[in-house]
Amino acid sequence: MAKVNRVTIEKNRCKGCALCVNTCPKQVLAMSKEINDKGYFYASAANPQACIGCRFCAFMCPDVAITIEQEETAQKEQVNG
Numbered sequence: 001m002a003k004v005n006r007v008t009i010e011k012n013r014c015k016g017c018a019l020c021v022n023t024c025p026k027q028v029l030a031m032s033k034e035i036n037d038k039g040y041f042y043a044s045a046a047n048p049q050a051c052i053g054c055r056f057c058a059f060m061c062p063d064v065a066i067t068i069e070q071e072e073t074a075q076k077e078q079v080n081g
Helices: 018-025 056-060
Strands: 003-010 029-035 041-047 066-073
Touching: 003 041, 018 029, 018 056, 056 066
Parallel strands: none
Antiparallel strands: 003 066, 029 041
16 A cells, blocks of 8 residues: 555635745645635645655644645556566
């Protein structure tokens, strides 16, 4: 089983401070070009497949707007021959 990390950002909780974007070691997050209901440019998962599940972004977020969940997925067996 392969483990995949799912990044969830509650866009209307985000105030656009970008602390999570600057903290991410794999550049998973970026600031959106859209605004949320509060009028802020919010963080979004621009490169979610690169997430290593370190959760630095979630720890850094003062608005508690980010969750990282690890899911197991069935990995396709590759047959060589």
